[in-house]
Amino acid sequence: MTPAERNRIEALARSERPLIICDIDEVVLEFVSPFMAFLESHDHELRTDSFQLTGNVYFKKTGEPADKATISEFLERFFNEHDSWQKPAEGARETLATIEAKHGVDIVYLTAMPPRHHARRRALLDRHGFPHPMIATEEAKGAAVATLIRHHPRRPVAFIDDLPPNHVSVLETVPDALALHLMAYRPLRALLPPMPKGVRTVESWAEAAEAIAEHLSNLAC
Template sequence: MKTVEHEELSGLQIGDRPLVVVDVDEVVLQFLEPFKAFLRAHDHELVLETFSLNGNVTSLATGEKIPDADVGAFLAAFYDAQEEWQEPFDAARETLYGLTEIADVLLLTAMPPRHREARRRLLSRFGFSFPLIASEEPKGAVLSALCNKDPPALIFVDDMLYNCRSVAESLPDALTINLLINDDYRAMAPKTEAPSVVATGWDHADRLIRRHIAENG
């Protein structure tokens, strides 16, 4: 897959060390609150009545919900301007760099690859120098293509349960962690189901990751 053939991954030795693969939006970088602020700056409002962006964005001028295509256009515009809006969650950087003592860390962001360089600059600005893959492919497929040789322990962290399911189906020995930091977001999210486990913050995720590596690394 072209999405994993990138020079930035050349130093990542899959199979030699445990591997922690981490989503970016609403996991490393705050997404929900910055996107709400971005929409307000463009005379729209996001109020989550369901666990989806589609169907939940309203025009402040008309009071009407906008079509899904318009939501997608706003999302693309937000990613174009992400460097002006997004910041990391507290403890994300500290936790991930602490884990490098016992594992490799890879960031896997679900977005069109054309936004990758802006995301790379944004992450680097906040000190996240880990390898980065930007792909719209199912995350299980991306990791299956990457992990031709299984690492001693594979851990995947994502806020979306369907991404956790994708990885668990493709790589059943992986630990999949459904990380839901925002309390309101977590209350509305689908209930985390086995084999995935829920984490409510980076401190919780750190404990789960370290325990899994100790047992399987």
Template sequence: MSDDPETARQIAELSSDDRPLLVLDVDDVLLEFLRVFPNFLDQQGFELKLRTFKLTGNIVDKLTREEADPSQVTAMIDEFFGAQADWQPLAEGAADALASFGEAAEIVLLTAMPHRHRDTRRAHLDALGLNYPLLTTEAPKGPAVRRLRGETKRPVAFVDDIPHNLASVLRAVPDAHVFHMMADPEVRALLDPLEDGMHHVTTWADAAPRIADALGIQRSV
């Protein structure tokens, strides 16, 4: 069962499907985030100094050098997502990689963001040609992926840039194939080593064939 009733409602709207399941995060998997968010912050008079792998505690006022407090960080992220179409381009290779799976897999996008931003993100993804079903969640992702899989034993692959999301999915769906996507080695160095069962990929050129193998499907290349 999903820990987020709204996510469960969104999943219930999807048609039943028994194809191999590919569930994708959006930020820094399909849309760029960490590369472009500093540009947004600069316009707000702040800058990002990543000393740990989180935003709170690493956003500082450019004039006073004081850290933004958690409420300020939340407000800036909220404003960014409200204007995401102005800031977030497609990740390199993402669209072509997903197209290469054709109809062989059910592809669902699962983004951790306030539900109120779902329509904005839906419109932006549609404009970029990513017309795959979009779910939002304000809870751990594992229960949502378990619900998406349903009662079948169909193969599941999950791609995210946040290790605790991968861990959540592995707890809920132990036989899932989970991929940690992160290209920037400096940011990756801020993370603890990945847990057993998590596979690191840097780009979509790297990820796509490994996902296809995990799901047992053929790609058109």
């Protein structure tokens, strides 16, 4: 992370405005579809038999499953060139711009990705019209959220993510946060484990915007 980006994060942490925290993969940017295309380009395929990568990536010519080390290598190679594959999730850019303008919120992107890929993903977000600060971390997301609200722990928080464990981590840190589950790749939704208590599933960015507006309105009453 550059010093300039660190300064943006620090300024955001000192703000008292409502905070919208967005995951990137499968929330702001498509991930599953581009990763499938990437695997196809390397003679492999992802079968959505269950909600995991290990055991579901196969070598197309033999039908043999790829082992964990091979999948890790594919993920690293994908992140090294993901800016050539990933596109915005439907409605993400326009909806976030509307939420920001209408409700006067702060927005930050929080992605579970090795920090060494920060610059490439930062450039990709900028190219697609997502100018807000970004944090890349391999730590629990609740720890990053705690840092973001350390100056104003009572500021309203909405957290949007596709994975149940991330919601658990954040709700342990901010129990009264609005937790929204959103996933761009619909075929995988049925394979997800149950959402943790307190997490609301939304089917689209339009529905997420309605939930955020309702949440902020209730807090203002």
